[in-house]
Amino acid sequence: MATLLHLDASAEPEDSRSRALTAALASAFAPGNTVVHRDLHTDPPPHLPHPGLHWAPPLRTGGAPGPAAEATQRRLIGELLDADALVVGYPLYNYSLPSPLKAWIDHVHVPGLTAPSPISGSPLAGRPAVLVTTRGGDYGPGAPNAGRDHATPVLELILGEEMGMDVTVVGVGMTLAGRESPERARSEAEHEEALRHLRELGSRLGRTPE
Template sequence: MATLLHLDASAELVDSRSRAITRAFATAFAAAPGNTVVHRDLHADPLPHLPHPELHWAAPLRSGGAPDPAAEALQERLIAELLDADALVVDFPLYNYSLPSALKAWIDHVHVPGRTAPSAVSEAPLAGRPAVVVTTRGGDYGPGAPNAGRDHATPVLELVLGEEMGMDVATVAAGLTLAGRDPARAERARRGEREYAEAVRRARDLGARLGRTLGARE
């Protein structure tokens, strides 16, 4: 048996492509016998901004005033939710070339040097655990495109979850999701549909493979 933590951050609650891709992943993961999915909707049930600077650090590394106990308790619940999961999948549309603020608030709560990130007083408890980050982009961000290099969200997730927290990060991306709104760009819209279909297929395959592999370990 294995547990997946499934995070959604899209503001679109009905027709979101990023949500559809993570849903395909989670459904395939849960198909393995005994596997479970814990779902947190970061947009519909938003987290507060981190209210105290000392919450950026594990307790042994703090040097300022004490955080509010309720804020600390929330952070502990979020960290425990992540540590209890065998895998993570998270969606994020590219908003203004960056992360949705709802997802940034979650990152600020769970990325804690001395607790979830390596430091002199702690090893990385999440080292090697799979994390699948799903991003959708309204335009074309591929090599040679005008927006190439302007995705300032995906590198943040790959850095924080991968390099900082030690997780094994895989990225699933679909572009041109807004091309269908312009009738003059039919070919770009068709390309966007192909990218979306491929992203769903890849997410489903990843979810099924990880679900079987992680479930068999328990």
């Protein structure tokens, strides 16, 4: 049996494209496995309340965080370390991450616990992480917004380069195109292709080694 940590960060509870896409992966993963779903919008982590939480206890200097803050961080890190795979769904808000997702990153990226260090090794190295991003406009090469997605590169850096996870990005653009807009058909086609790809990924990630 494998475990998937499923994170959603959209503020839209019902018609969210990113939620629909992560749900497709989770549904394909679920048979015979465990899915732990954390809704970062409805149950957001607090902003990091103490600078010591940036480090594992043996690496800290200065005062200690309070017990409640320690417990919150342990719970979030424990969910990540216990998962065999991660899927994160997020829309692009003001060219960047939804703030609850940033707070989650601040809690779980910890040298000495999750990020490589002499005392922790690389506990997440090679684990799959699927980033599912939805963007209201066109952020492709040559588009006016090309290079203005400041969310996905941060997650690729933290989860991939820093924590060593095997990151896959699945994106859908033009989600704010009007129903009569010529870009609407493109957005719908990207959505359908992303659904297909995520179902395949979920099924593959859910297969435990024999």
